[in-house]
Amino acid sequence: MERYSKQRELILTALRNRKDHPTAEMLYKDISKIMPTIGIATVYRNLAALYENGQILKIETKQGESDRFDGNIKPHLHFQCLECNKIEDIFLNDKQNEELSKKLKDFANIIDAEFATSKIVLKGRCKDCRDKK
Amino acid sequence: MERYSKQRELILTALRNRKDHPTAEMLYKDISKIMPTIGIATVYRNLAALYENGQILKIETKQGESDRFDGNIKPHLHFQCLECNKIEDIFLNDKQNEELSKKLKDFANIIDAEFATSKIVLKGRCKDCRDKK
DNA sequence: GTAATAATGATAACGGTTATCATTTAAGGA
DNA sequence: TCCTTAAATGATAACCGTTATCATTATTAC
Numbered sequence: 001m002e003r004y005s006k007q008r009e010l011i012l013t014a015l016r017n018r019k020d021h022p023t024a025e026m027l028y029k030d031i032s033k034i035m036p037t038i039g040i041a042t043v044y045r046n047l048a049a050l051y052e053n054g055q056i057l058k059i060e061t062k063q064g065e066s067d068r069f070d071g072n073i074k075p076h077l078h079f080q081c082l083e084c085n086k087i088e089d090i091f092l093n094d095k096q097n098e099e100l101s102k103k104l105k106d107f108a109n110i111i112d113a114e115f116a117t118s119k120i121v122l123k124g125r126c127k128d129c130r131d132k133k
Numbered sequence: 134m135e136r137y138s139k140q141r142e143l144i145l146t147a148l149r150n151r152k153d154h155p156t157a158e159m160l161y162k163d164i165s166k167i168m169p170t171i172g173i174a175t176v177y178r179n180l181a182a183l184y185e186n187g188q189i190l191k192i193e194t195k196q197g198e199s200d201r202f203d204g205n206i207k208p209h210l211h212f213q214c215l216e217c218n219k220i221e222d223i224f225l226n227d228k229q230n231e232e233l234s235k236k237l238k239d240f241a242n243i244i245d246a247e248f249a250t251s252k253i254v255l256k257g258r259c260k261d262c263r264d265k266k
Numbered sequence: 267g268t269a270a271t272a273a274t275g276a277t278a279a280c281g282g283t284t285a286t287c288a289t290t291t292a293a294g295g296a
Numbered sequence: 297t298c299c300t301t302a303a304a305t306g307a308t309a310a311c312c313g314t315t316a317t318c319a320t321t322a323t324t325a326c
Contacts, residue, residue: 003292003303024283039306044283046304062193063200063314066282079246090243103233108255110223113212116257122241124249136272136323157313172275177314179273196283199313 007031007038008046012055015047016071021059021078021087023066059087059121081126088126140164140171141179145188148180149204154192154211154220156199192220193252214259221259 014030015022022030028043047069050056057070059078068087075097077090092100108115147163148155155163161176180202183189190203192211201220208230210223225233241248 001293001303005292005304007305037306039308041284041307042305048284060193060195063196064281067196077240079241079244081246082249088244088246090240092240092243096240100236103236104255107210107223107225107229108212108257110225111212111221112260112263113214113221113255114258114263115255116215118256119252119254121252122237122246122248123251124241125247127245130245130247134272134324138273138323140274170275172277174276174315175274181315197312 002049005046007035007042008049010035010038011043011046012050012071015056015069018071021068021070023068025066027069060119077120077122079122079124079126081129082123083125083129086126086128090122135182138179140168140175141182143168143171144176144179145183145204148189148202151204154201154203156201158199160202192254210253210255212255212257212259214262215256216258216262219259219261223255 010031011027014027018027018030024040024043024047027047028038028040031038031043047056047058051058051069054073057073059068059070061067070089072089074091076092079088079090080086081088104118105115143164144160147160151160151163157173157176157180160180161171161173164171164176180189180191184191184202187206190206192201192203194200203222205222207224209225212221212223213219214221237251238248
């Protein structure tokens with residue numbers, strides 16, 4: 001049976017306190033300031049467990065690049081800037097969400113599959129990078 | 134300047150001859166039958182180059198799981214079965230494609246970003262796994 | 267044919283993540 | 297409260313897909 005641990009609580013809190021999409025390593029650094037004895041494996045283990053429980057989101061990135069985590073489980077899309085690599089959230093309103101889900105379900109129907117979830121990452125240039133030019 | 138190599142040609146051909154989404158390792162095995170001296174690094178190098186050139190697609194999978202490649206560059210979505218992990222293609226017709234692009238562009242606008250491309254993976258249960266039950 | 271240099275093949279190195287294992291600690295009785 | 301048990305931890309080795317290195321080979325322009 002699952003057991004309470006101070007470490008897991010700290011990890012979840014640390015993630016929720018961030019507005020960005022930190023890596024396990026970034027969270028490890030944050031938490032080390034409060035609990036210097038924590039091990040990196042504990043951070044990975046708990047992030048995996050929290051993800052399994054549906055308490056956090058995970059954004060799987062490409063090989064050799066650290067996965068990103070997200071404490072906000074409200075469904076949303078991600079946008080990754082091709083120039084600065086930053087990941088931003090895109091929240092849809094209920095109508096948009098519903099329409100999108102309907103479309104995706106139709107797409108899955110094309111191959112006779114049952115649609116459950118989707119992983120959508122838009123790519124392009126973020127506002128900051130565009131304004132820089 | 135880029136130079137012709139027998140190896141690159143073999144790799145591209147091997148990929149196009151497959152209807153699935155092989156890993157670099159799988160292609161290496163295929164090609165080794167024809168050219169037993171080829172090195173695994175050459176396969177990775179050329180797949181990366183072909184991807185950069187837009188001649189093939191790459192499906193980035195999670196850490197520790199090999200990336201998949203796709204010789205069909207016609208734009209399409211991917212569907213990954215949550216039970217058997219198989220990745221299938223979903224081809225949209227022109228109208229569907231256009232509507233989807235328009236929507237995604239609107240979504241990027243929400244955060245003032247310029248939309249370029251998207252990575253969409255639908256997940257659920259494939260036809261085969263559903264029929265098994 | 268020759269020179270210049272891109273591509274190759276063998277293999278070491280890399281980096282994020284996971285496995286291992288001895289130790290610590292939470293939780294449910296007695 | 298003390299005991300028992302087994303889940304969770306922390307340190308670190310191992311893992312594995314991929315990339316870097318470097319001497320050698322092969323393509324291209326002349």
